Amino acid sequence: MSLRARLLGSYLLLLGVTLAVIAGALLLFLFAQPAPAAPTYQKLATIGRELVNELNLAGLSADTRPLLQRLAQGRLLAQLNDFAATNAVRLLGVNMDQQTVLFDTAEKFQRGDPLPLNRQAYALPLYLRRFLPVQSEPVFGSFTDADGSEWLFSGLIVIRQNQERNALLLADPRPPQTWDAVREQFRDNLARPLVQAGLVGVVIAVLLAAIISRNVARPLQQLGDAAAAVAAGDYNRRVPPGGPPEIRAVAEAFNDMSAQVSAARQAQHDFLANVSHDLKTPLTSIQGYSQAIMDGAAKDPAQAAAIIHEEAARLNRMVLQITELARLQAGQLPLQKQPVDMAALAAAVGQRLAIVAQEKGIALHIVTPPVPTISGDGDRLAQVVTNLVSNAIKYTPSGGQVWLRTQVNSGGVEIAVQDTGIGIPPEDLPRVFERFYQVDKTRGPRRGTGLGLAIAQEIVAAHGGRITATSAGPGQGTTFTVWLPAPQVSSASRGRSL
Numbered sequence: 001m002s003l004r005a006r007l008l009g010s011y012l013l014l015l016g017v018t019l020a021v022i023a024g025a026l027l028l029f030l031f032a033q034p035a036p037a038a039p040t041y042q043k044l045a046t047i048g049r050e051l052v053n054e055l056n057l058a059g060l061s062a063d064t065r066p067l068l069q070r071l072a073q074g075r076l077l078a079q080l081n082d083f084a085a086t087n088a089v090r091l092l093g094v095n096m097d098q099q100t101v102l103f104d105t106a107e108k109f110q111r112g113d114p115l116p117l118n119r120q121a122y123a124l125p126l127y128l129r130r131f132l133p134v135q136s137e138p139v140f141g142s143f144t145d146a147d148g149s150e151w152l153f154s155g156l157i158v159i160r161q162n163q164e165r166n167a168l169l170l171a172d173p174r175p176p177q178t179w180d181a182v183r184e185q186f187r188d189n190l191a192r193p194l195v196q197a198g199l200v201g202v203v204i205a206v207l208l209a210a211i212i213s214r215n216v217a218r219p220l221q222q223l224g225d226a227a228a229a230v231a232a233g234d235y236n237r238r239v240p241p242g243g244p245p246e247i248r249a250v251a252e253a254f255n256d257m258s259a260q261v262s263a264a265r266q267a268q269h270d271f272l273a274n275v276s277h278d279l280k281t282p283l284t285s286i287q288g289y290s291q292a293i294m295d296g297a298a299k300d301p302a303q304a305a306a307i308i309h310e311e312a313a314r315l316n317r318m319v320l321q322i323t324e325l326a327r328l329q330a331g332q333l334p335l336q337k338q339p340v341d342m343a344a345l346a347a348a349v350g351q352r353l354a355i356v357a358q359e360k361g362i363a364l365h366i367v368t369p370p371v372p373t374i375s376g377d378g379d380r381l382a383q384v385v386t387n388l389v390s391n392a393i394k395y396t397p398s399g400g401q402v403w404l405r406t407q408v409n410s411g412g413v414e415i416a417v418q419d420t421g422i423g424i425p426p427e428d429l430p431r432v433f434e435r436f437y438q439v440d441k442t443r444g445p446r447r448g449t450g451l452g453l454a455i456a457q458e459i460v461a462a463h464g465g466r467i468t469a470t471s472a473g474p475g476q477g478t479t480f481t482v483w484l485p486a487p488q489v490s491s492a493s494r495g496r497s498l
């Protein structure tokens, strides 16, 4: 089933449930309401028409005697009682000005009892309105009986010449609410607007389903196509970020992922190219010198053998470093974490390399004030510092200077190695941590492998730290800085260490 069909289905379901709940609530509401009065009004008005005919009430208005007087004579009252009994209806006479009872065929009220009426507007059907006597006014409404029950009435106010306003009311108890009446009321008044609302809802649901499915389906389709393209080897494929935020997030994640896949492929490619190139150089020279020895063409076989030995050692070093790097990256060399005093560690490394610096005529300054203890793998961190200081000595001409410093910085410990050596051009700075990267293989001593800094970076990253290189440019010296987090650095421990 298509996304659109499913969306539409769920919208329609939702719409149906909503309308059903509304309809149910309305039915319950109607049932809780008093039964509608209109049928009773109509029934009473029909009986009232009979009464008007029978008693010739039309003539009453011409009679100048007050109704009260006539009632007192008793004849009229007997007639009314008869009529009430035969038609099973209650008749009341009410003085409308004082809202008091004149007579009550049910005899629940006595003459003079107060009777407040709740008048209600009701439009009498035309065929009944025609029978209204002149100088009379139809009146409808309800009142509460002496026993508390509710009665509906339909009546006539007869305005007499002396302006006394008396009403003759026909009354019936208010009928109980029934489901039939409720259903009828619902059908007559509410079913139509509900159906109309439903139709509008259906139109909106169709539109919404179309819009949303287009908004969601199209970017998903693009993502699917792009994923298939990447799987087929097109690593540069990207998707335009569009659609709702969640899908946009997926598209962005996909783009990041394919960028990383692409970078990883490139790195793998470079790595293979570098390995073969960097292994080939020493191998070629080993082959050349050994051939010369075999051919007896070497002028100084001992020197040729020494070169072969040195190149073989370099090859060996490279293989070891490549293996170490691969294992570091694969997480196969877990750190043996212990509390490490980086100041003591740096000072020890510096002292070990002081002889090398001295031999090369370089002044090595070891400035290692106490720093907070960090948690780390001492051997690996020593390897990092050794690499940085060896590089500084290696890439600094004799007569230069190298500083090895420790300091506290932004909640961690910093080890900085600064030299006055050949420096690094700005464009090479970000790349020196890449595997096999050597700034210029023709400059400086050609003994490196280009792997030392890559390994150092891997070790520092495994400690949650970072390593950075700065240099003002060629001939301007270089500074390498390692920052390691020291979680336990607090004002107390800092105070103690300083």
Ligand code: ADP
Binding pocket: 387, 391, 392, 393, 395, 419, 421, 422, 423, 424, 432, 437, 438, 439, 440, 447, 448, 449, 450, 451, 452, 453, 454, 477, 478
């Ligand atoms: P290598 O074995 O070649 O020294 P590294 O990974 O340690 O490998 O260093 C990578 C490259 O960075 C070096 O070849 C060198 O060009 C440059 N480099 C490293 N340290 C320094 C430094 N202190 N001064 C100048 N260049 C440096």
